[in-house]
Amino acid sequence: MNRRLRKGLKGLMDPNPEHRRRAMESFVRDTFEIFIRCLYRYLGNEVECEDVLEDVYADIWQNPEHLRNVTNEREMLRTVYLYYMRKRLREVYRRMNRYLHLSQEGLKNLIAPEMGIVEMISEDELHQILRRTMGRLKARERKAIELWMEGMSVRAIANELKTTVGAVKMLKFRTILKLKKEFHNYNLKD
């Protein structure tokens, strides 16, 4: 963790709410990118991400105690996710729940699950591991994932790979499970 962020965190622990409010500015500047990327994983929508993050920062200002013993960036992200983000993420779609067939618990697990091992990895590390694991996939599997990450629909991918939509869905599902296994193996080695 860099010195500025450490100083910002220290400022957040001030018992005076007005001092904490002033310390918030530098803390937001230093952490905005990390937190918004994390939220984007779960929401995929920048407007909702900003709305949730606004509340997350206000919650941190109100009750910063959980961050007192944080020593590195990874730990900070994990703590913020567990104690501040998850609660807010669960509230995003809570009002929708009465119209859904998904149980409250199922919704919770889908929208704001426990933070998995893979989700704990930093952005740079993720890029590296992803490049490596994608290299181990079969050409067709790699192509399907790459095209999807370019923003193509399943139908467009099927056209590109000259196959059916159902086959692409199956291929994608299997490839994603394969990637999960590779990521898991990487973590075990680590």
Next chain:
Amino acid sequence: MAQINRTIQELLVDYAETLRDGCIPTFLKSLTREEAQTITSSRDFQDATEIVRVLNSVGFADKAVNPNVSLFISRVDAEIASRLKKARAPSQGRRRSNPKPVTGTKKTEKPI
């Protein structure tokens, strides 16, 4: 997504697409009771969603990173200011409500 009772592969692909497009509610609303049960009970689906989220962040999270953080900081500050105001408000309310019992006792004193 109008199909009834999609398979787990189809559900995952639909989840991945709605997450990429930022419209998860569409996916949630499209679930039938059976599909919802399939999702809840499938360990494979849970594992796969973890990877889908990671791919989503690697591929598309850049567009969420707002270059103008100052505007966002002012939003956070406004939210904090409103919470500060709310925190101070109840104590004023309590002060105002204190005189009420006094007038009540006055009324009872009259008949005596």
